[in-house]
Every structure is written in C-alpha cells, then in structure tokens.
Amino acid sequence: MSGSFRCSISLSPLHSNEFPRIPVTKPRIHVPVPKPMTVALSKVVSPLRVAAPGVMIDAVGLEVDRVTEAELKENGFRSTRKTKIVCTIGPRTCEFEEIEALAVGGMNVARVNMCHGTREWHRDVIRRVRQLNEEKGFAVAVMMDTEGSEIHMDDLNDVESTKANDGQIWTFTVRAVDQPSRPERTITVNYDGFAEDVKVGDELLVDGGMVTFVVIEKIGPDVICRCTDPGLLLPRANLTFWRNGSLVRERNAMLPTISSKDWLDIDFGIEEGVDFIAVSFVKSAEVIKTLKSYIIDRSPGSQIGIIAKIESIDSLKNLEEIIQVSDGTMVARGDLGAQIPLEQVPSVQHEVIQLCRQLNKPVIVASQLLESMIEYPIPTRAEVADVSEAVGQQADALMLSSESAMGQYPEKALAVLRSVSLRIEKCRREEKHWDVTDLHIVSSSKLDEISEEICNTTSRMANKLKADAIFVYTKTGQTASLLSRNRPDCPIFAFAPSTSIQRCLNLKWGLIPFRLDFSDDMESNLNRTFSLLKARAMIKSGDLIIVVSDVMQSIQAIKVP
Numbered sequence: 087m088s089g090s091f092r093c094s095i096s097l098s099p100l101h102s103n104e105f106p107r108i109p110v111t112k113p114r115i116h117v118p119v120p121k122p123m124t125v126a127l128s129k130v131v132s133p134l135r136v137a138a139p140g141v142m143i144d145a146v147g148l149e150v151d152r153v154t155e156a157e158l159k160e161n162g163f164r165s166t167r168k169t170k171i172v173c174t175i176g177p178r179t180c181e182f183e184e185i186e187a188l189a190v191g192g193m194n195v196a197r198v199n200m201c202h203g204t205r206e207w208h209r210d211v212i213r214r215v216r217q218l219n220e221e222k223g224f225a226v227a228v229m230m231d232t233e234g235s236e237i238h239m240d241d242l243n244d245v246e247s248t249k250a251n252d253g254q255i256w257t258f259t260v261r262a263v264d265q266p267s268r269p270e271r272t273i274t275v276n277y278d279g280f281a282e283d284v285k286v287g288d289e290l291l292v293d294g295g296m297v298t299f300v301v302i303e304k305i306g307p308d309v310i311c312r313c314t315d316p317g318l319l320l321p322r323a324n325l326t327f328w329r330n331g332s333l334v335r336e337r338n339a340m341l342p343t344i345s346s347k348d349w350l351d352i353d354f355g356i357e358e359g360v361d362f363i364a365v366s367f368v369k370s371a372e373v374i375k376t377l378k379s380y381i382i383d384r385s386p387g388s389q390i391g392i393i394a395k396i397e398s399i400d401s402l403k404n405l406e407e408i409i410q411v412s413d414g415t416m417v418a419r420g421d422l423g424a425q426i427p428l429e430q431v432p433s434v435q436h437e438v439i440q441l442c443r444q445l446n447k448p449v450i451v452a453s454q455l456l457e458s459m460i461e462y463p464i465p466t467r468a469e470v471a472d473v474s475e476a477v478g479q480q481a482d483a484l485m486l487s488s489e490s491a492m493g494q495y496p497e498k499a500l501a502v503l504r505s506v507s508l509r510i511e512k513c514r515r516e517e518k519h520w521d522v523t524d525l526h527i528v529s530s531s532k533l534d535e536i537s538e539e540i541c542n543t544t545s546r547m548a549n550k551l552k553a554d555a556i557f558v559y560t561k562t563g564q565t566a567s568l569l570s571r572n573r574p575d576c577p578i579f580a581f582a583p584s585t586s587i588q589r590c591l592n593l594k595w596g597l598i599p600f601r602l603d604f605s606d607d608m609e610s611n612l613n614r615t616f617s618l619l620k621a622r623a624m625i626k627s628g629d630l631i632i633v634v635s636d637v638m639q640s641i642q643a644i645k646v647p
C-alpha cells in the first residue's frame with residue numbers, strides 16, 4: 087500500500103438543513119487505492135426528501151426478524167437483548183409449531199446435531215425453519231453440528247435410557263449385535279479399534295463420568311466391565327477411557343476429525359443451504375482450512391460459516407490458530423469436560439471468549455447451562471450464576487442442548503436465558519465496563535485497518551453521545567462484525583443485502599440484522615432506511631443514530647428527522 091491518507095473532518099453547522107456531506111466518490115473499502123476520508127458529523131438533519139415518484143417506500147423493502155422488531159418496540163433500543171441464543175432442535179421441539187414457539191421466544195440460531203436422528207429427520211427440521219422464516223418473518227439461522235469421530239455407544243434400541251447399577255457386569259462390544267437378539271447388558275461401541283485400545287484396569291467413563299466402569303476382562307471383540315459409579319446410560323452416550331488418571335489417547339486420538347459419515351453430512355448441509363457448520367472435536371486449524379476449501383469448491387460463493395468446536399484436549403495448544411481460520415467458535419463444555427479436568431473448563435471458556443473477541447470471531451458458550459431444566463421448570467441458582475458469567479464475559483451466544491432438544495421445558499429454558507441476559511447486560515452498561523483500548527488490530531491491510539479504527543471510534547462515540555443506535559450498511563458483514571466486537575451500549579442495526587448474511591449476523595453480539603437492498607449512494611440509503619423504519623415505528627424523530635458503512639469510510643452522527 088503506497089501513498090498517504092488525507093483525513094478531513096467536516097463539522098456541519100448545528101442547525102444546518104443540509105444532509106451531512108457525503109463524498110461524491112464511493113470507492114469500496116477493498117479497492118487498494120488511497121482515497122480521502124470524510125468524517126461528517128451533523129447533529130441535525132433536514133426532513134427527509136419525499137421519494138421520487140414510482141419509488142415504493144414500504145415495509146417490504148426492509149426485512150427484520152419479527153421478534154426483534156417486537157422487542158425493540160416493547161423495550162426500547164437500550165433494553166434489546168444483545169446476547170444471542172442457539173437452540174438445539176430435537177424430538178421435543180421438531181414440529182413446526184414447536185420451532186415457531188422457540189423463534190417467538192428469541193431463538194436466533196437453530197442447531198441440529200448429526201449425532202442423532204436420520205438425515206431425513208434433519209432435512210424436515212431445516213425445511214421447517216426455512217418455511218418459518220419465509221412465512222412468518224423470522225431470520226433464524228440454521229447450524230448443522232457434525233458427529234465427529236468420537237467414540238460412543240449405540241442408540242440402546244431407542245429406549246430413552248437404561249440404568250447401570252453398582253457392581254453390575256456389562257459388555258461393551260464392537261460386534262454388530264442384532265438389535266432384537268441382543269443379550270442383556272450389552273452395548274455396541276461405534277469404534278472398531280475399541281477392544282484393542284483398552285486394557286484391563288482402564289476406567290471407562292460414560293458422558294464424562296455420569297456412569298463409570300472398570301475393564302475387568304477382554305474376550306476378542308468384547309470388553310467386559312464392572313460398573314463402579316452407577317447411573318443412567320443415554321442413547322449414543324460418549325465414551326472416554328482413562329489409564330492411571332490420564333485420558334487414553336492411542337489410535338482413538340488419531341481418528342480423523344471429519345469422518346466419512348461427516349463428509350456425507352456436510353454434503354447434505356451444503357445442499358440444504360445451512361448457514362453454519364459446527365465441526366466437532368477440532369484438533370488443529372488444518373481441518374478447518376480443508377473444509378473451507380472443500381465448501382468453496384463444491385459451492386462457490388457459499389456463505390456457510392464454519393464453527394470450530396473447542397472440546398478436544400488437542401485443540402487447546404492450537405487455540406489461536408484454530409480461532410483465526412474459523413468463522414466462529416463454540417466452547418463445547420460437555421465433551422471438553424470429559425477430556426480435561428472439570429475445574430479447568432471455566433478457565434478455557436474464559437480464554438476462548440477473550441481470544442475470539444480479540445480475533446473478531448463470534449463465540450458460543452454451550453452445554454449444561456440449564457441442565458436441571460430438562461426435568462424441572464426452574465433452574466438451579468448455580469445454573470443462573472453460570473449463565474450470568476457467560477453473559478458477563480460478553481460471549482456472543484448461549485446454547486441450549488438437551489434442555490431444548492428433549493427436555494420438558496424448552497420454552498421456559500429459553501425464557502431464562504433471555505431474562506438473565508437482559509439483566510446482566512443492563513448491569514454491565516450501568517457499571518460502564520466499556521473500553522476498547524485493549525483490542526488489538528486484527529486487519530491485515532491498511533484499508534481494513536481503517537475500517538477497524540472507524541468501527542472502534544464509532545462505538546466509542548455512540549457510548550459517549552448515548553446514541554440510540556448504530557446503523558451499519560454492510561455488504562459482507564465484516565463492518566458489522568467489527569462494531570459488534572466493541573460491544574457498544576446501543577444496538578447495532580446491520581443492513582445487509584442478502585438474507586444469508588442477515589442470518590449469519592444473527593449469531594453476533596448486539597447486531598440486529600436487517601435485509602435491505604442498498605446502493606452506493608449513502609444519502610439515498612439513509613433516506614430510505616429512515617422512512618422504512620419510521621413507517622414501522624422502529625425509530626422516531628429525534629433519535630440519535632451513528633452511521634457507518636463499508637460502502638465508504640465515514641462516520642456520521644444524525645438525529646432522525
């Protein structure tokens with residue numbers, strides 16, 4: 087990059103009835119040509135011009151999630167929830183009305199877990215979410231979560247659970263046992279090398295220790311175990327084995343992160359047009375890079391975001407690299423807690439959240455947030471404290487697993503996440519935690535660096551001026567993301583040209599994504615947006631809005647006329 091940047095700050099007069107000055111040239115930020123930058127500040131803007139004859143200004147030109155719209159009107163800008171919510175869809179929530187109830191309750195992303203169910207089942211769910219979006223005006227994104235090469239039990243003939251008692255002898259086998267003629271207390275294991283990898287004396291942990299066995303004998307493909315910690319065995323429960331207090335990582339640790347079944351599921355996800363693919367048991371950045379080039383190859387121009395799940399002990403030494411190449415990260419505390427000592431899980435969560443914020447990637451905190459609500463209508467106090475902690479750490483999103491997939495109270499669990507988020511976000515705003523000074527520059531080019539600084543400044547300005555909202559016109563979502571990274575006090579209205587970018591932005595903290603066709607003419611974009619939003623009572627005269635765009639590098643402060 088050569089040449090220097092000229093930065094002119096033009097301060098419009100207080101009562102100017104001119105629209106803030108907008109540079110006539112409208113270069114896009116990625117064009118590597120030095121250009122003057124205008125920061126136009128104006129407190130008062132003239133009444134909007136009437137649209138040219140024949141130009142339709144109605145609500146159809148602007149699409150926003152119906153629930154967010156209602157929330158904005160009800161609670162006002164500042165009380166709009168910033169923390170996003172991912173809900174796992176399972177047998178308890180797979181019907182259209184059930185998914186709709188979750189969407190109404192504030193679900194931003196619907197997750198399907200390819201560990202369970204058939205592809206047909208998942209296809210129906212994904213299509214129902216799409217239908218809901220189209221027919222009822224939601225913008226719920228879909229996340230497909232891969233099974234990964236974890237070792238797990240079979241589906242227990244589809245019974246909900248089975249009890250293993252203290253001292254009981256169970257057989258774990260790699261034989262394909264015919265379901266009806268299966269001997270009692272026999273479990274099939276999905277990993278062929280299982281019987282060879284385990285040794286007599288190893289501890290076998292089901293779901294990270296919900297039930298524990300000790301291996302007492304090996305007979306060919308059968309591993310005979312005695313139950314030492316009794317409990318409930320759930321279908322397809324995860325298995326880890328431990329020797330002398332350490333996780334055994336023999337050939338089982340060499341299994342590919344993306345199995346052959348996962349590749350078929352990924353093809354399925356691409357065909358169904360999911361918004362995110364979450365990759366289980368990521369160990370290094372390589373697998374994410376491979377998957378990304380595979381997707382670009384199969385579906386050029388695809389917007390699918392790749393979420394790296396941090397749940398393997400091996401991922402911890404490569405965290406920064408993994409986060410850097412992914413489009414987002416999930417702290418998958420369930421399996422993570424089965425691979426590292428439980429008391430280390432909170433510090434990994436904290437570290438991942440911090441790193442993601444630095445590297446400008448969204449982060450989801452997942453698993454057991456409200457585990458007791460699978461059975462009970464209210465959470466434990468400890469669960470509320472855990473959710474509060476994740477919200478206080480300003481994670482982008484919280485996730486429900488069993489609570490929404492198969493629990494008794496999916497909507498109540500969602501309501502708890504919503505109310506705790508609102509409460510903690512309010513506390514943080516009141517405590518004035520806000521500071522961007524510790525955020526590193528993430529951009530690799532000078533022009534991107536300028537966008538980044540503009541976003542940092544915008545957020546600081548919005549907080550200082552107590553702006554009602556930040557507006558961002560974003561073609562790729564990048565500028566919106568850089569604003570979200572600053573975690574400003576006011577909501578960020580992100581206008582994106584496609585519904586797929588709109589849905590992807592739905593995972594990011596504080597962003598209220600709209601779909602809007604906008605041009606390179608910022609004046610007309612603003613005129614149109616104000617009219618459309620006012621017509622829907624989503625903004626009102628006198629609201630202070632700070633406007634940025636990736637169409638051109640400028641910041642404007644505008645009072646809605």
Ligand SMILES: Nc1ncnc2c1ncn2[C@@H]1O[C@H](COP(=O)(O)OP(=O)(O)O)[C@@H](O)[C@H]1O
Pocket residue numbers: 174175176177199201202203204207320321322420487488489491492
């Ligand atoms: N598609 C599905 N079909 C049947 N059961 C499911 C499905 N998705 C989720 N579940 C149930 O919900 C539970 C929680 O989901 P999740 O946390 O995603 O999986 P896991 O427990 O395997 O980590 C699962 O253990 C399973 O019992």
Ligand SMILES: C=C(OP(=O)(O)O)C(=O)O
Pocket residue numbers: 199201231366397417418419420421422452453487
């Ligand atoms: C979210 C997780 O992954 P899954 O539910 O697919 O096991 C987890 O392990 O916490």
Ligand SMILES: [K+]
Pocket residue numbers: 199200201231232233234366
């Ligand atoms: K999974």
Ligand SMILES: [Mg+2]
Pocket residue numbers: 366397418420421422
């Ligand atoms: Mg997991």
